[in-house]
Amino acid sequence: MTIRSAPRVLAAATAALLTLGGLAACSDDAPAGADPDRVDVVAAFYPLQFLAERIGGDAVRVTNLAKPGAEPHDLELNPRQVGQVSDADLIVYLKGFQPAVDEAVDQNGGDRGFDVAGVQPLRDAAAGGHEHEGEAGHEEKTGGKDPHVWLDPTRLATIGDRLAERLGTADPDRAADFTARARTLRAELGQLDADYAQGLKTCQRREIVVSHTAFGYLAERYQLEQVGITGLTPDTEPAPQRLAEVAREAREHRATTIFFETLVSPKVAETVAREVGAKTAVLDPIEGGPAGGDYLSAMRANLQTLRTALDCS
CATH class of the missing domain: 3.40.50.1980 (Nitrogenase molybdenum iron protein domain)
Incomplete structure (x- = not known):
């Protein structure tokens, strides 16, 4: 190699690195915040991913911390996922359900956390149904609250309304779109609620x-x-x-x-x-x-x- 060819080699190598960098940014493992045209949302588990995708539409990029088909209760976060929490524009989670997510939001979420338990007060674990001796251990782990709020479609609709407002704060130009999608989803959830009421009457x-x-x-x-x-x-x-x-x-x-x-x-x-x-x-x-x-x-x-x-x- 001659000394004159070195700049051309260096330029080619630099271009290759930039190309690889661009491909990495487009991959599914790209860090939150990589797309300036969309709100980067981290969802703690599936029902919250569903809400964020339905209400956000193509204006959001949603990352689910829990793998599909995996038990989300005992989720442990790897360093990449902690980085996603740190970089996200919005973190949608349910405090008390996944301790590792709670810790990551407390340490790295700043004011970007959206706790759905703060929208709909959770039921006491012992409210209704049959609670028996020997069940106190898991109640203590959850603070005596039942986190499965999404199984009431009317409560999920209210959470969706509040999520639309929070997305509108993150992206004011699309606030009306978020509100419209939340209204559409509320209608669908309302029909689901009516079907349950009639079907189980x-x-x-x-x-x-x-x-x-x-x-x-x-x-x-x-x-x-x-x-x-x-x-x-x-x-x-x-x-x-x-x-x-x-x-x-x-x-x-x-x-x-x-x-x-x-x-x-x-x-x-x-x-x-x-x-x-x-x-x-x-x-x-x-x-x-x-x-x-x-x-x-x-x-x-x-x-x-x-x-x-x-x-x-």
């Missing part, structure tokens, strides 16, 4: 026996009674006396179906079902994201499952 039974008590908001909204094998923590191992107690209640209520979840082993539900001569079925809390479709289709699948299990006319 006349049923032979009102009790649902579930693997863990994720369905308190849904039960409260539609006058059902939740009987949980375990409490709010889905992987808690129930004591033998608890299994016996649930089996006794299932017989008393003539339950024909014991519900389990897609992200949790069905073994405990199957044990109770065998004991009482019932079958099992999936009732999806939707926190890890549906296998197909979206929140609305997953909720409608849940409605059909409930109608069948409760013998609704």
Whole structure:
């Protein structure tokens, strides 16, 4: 190589590095803030991702911290995800649900955190349904509150309205668009609520026996009674006396179906079902994201499952 050719080699190398940098910026792992034309939103888990994408439309770039199909309760953040929280324009999360996300927002979120629990006050974990001895441990972990607020469509609609306002603050030029999309989503959620109310209006039974008590908001909204094998923590191992107690209640209520979840082993539900001569079925809390479709289709699948299990006319 001659000394004269060195500048050309250096220029070529620099161009290659710039090209690689541009490709990296366009990848899915690009840091939040990489697109100046969109609001970079970090969502803590699926239902909040659904809200942000529906209300934000093409004006937002949404990153979900929880992998699809993974249990979001015990999410641990890697350094890249902590960086995404630090760089985001808006962090949509539910305080008390995922401790690692709470910590990241406290340390790196500044005033960019949007806590949906501050929009809709959470139910006490012991409110309604059946709470039993031995469930105090998981209640303490959540501060005695039930985080599964998204399973009441009317509450989710209100959270969506407030999220639209917050997005409008981040991007005032598109505030009207966010409000319009939130209004459209509210109408869809309102129809879903009406379908649930009508679909569960006349049923032979009102009790649902579930693997863990994720369905308190849904039960409260539609006058059902939740009987949980375990409490709010889905992987808690129930004591033998608890299994016996649930089996006794299932017989008393003539339950024909014991519900389990897609992200949790069905073994405990199957044990109770065998004991009482019932079958099992999936009732999806939707926190890890549906296998197909979206929140609305997953909720409608849940409605059909409930109608069948409760013998609704």
